[in-house]
Amino acid sequence: MEVQTRFFGRGESSTPPCPCGYFNHPEKECICPPGMVQKYLSKISGPLLDRIDLHVEVTPVNFTELASDRLAEKSELIRDRVIKAREVQATRFGSKPDLHANAQMSPQMVRDICKITPAGQALLKKAMEKLGLSARAYDRILKVSRTIADLACSEEIELEHLAEAINFRSLDREGWAG
Ligand SMILES: [Zn+2]
DSSP states (O other), X not given: OOOEEEEEESEEEEEOSSSXXXXXXXXXXXXXXXXXXXXXXXXXXXXXXXXXXXXXXXXXXXXXXXXXXXXXXXXXXXXXXXXXXXXXXXXXXXXXXXXXXXXXXXXXXXXXXXXXXXXXXXXXXXXXXXXXXXXXXXXXXHHHHHHHHHHXXXXXXXXXXXXHHHHTTGGGSTTTTO
């Protein structure tokens, strides 16, 4: 089984984290020489990562874990939450044809709709500086945090929503795998 870093965006793609495929694997050892993982990941260019909404690192799950019926959130509940969030967005963009979802907002709409608190602004500023994020990534974080707030039935974008959205930029982090 391979460790995969999956990219969810328009369409979804995934890539193994290193040439041998075992970087970050919970049980197997990555045999790539030092520096190789970074070199390999740097081939996924910044502008490409900018266009991807959510960076999610996925480690393999072993069979006993998969087979155990531990309590996970029921998919019907998740479905209901997604439907509700979609309704909120449909209402938000009701007057605008061809606009149905937060992801489609123009930069100006992001400014108008994705308002954040001063504490949120401070957090985002810090993340921008630390991760060296582009303006496009900035807008993307705001859109994703708006969606996370919608899923939580929250009118405001709270600090936790913003923090979660920033977390989805994990591959922008400098020194990733370093
Ligand atoms: Zn490796």
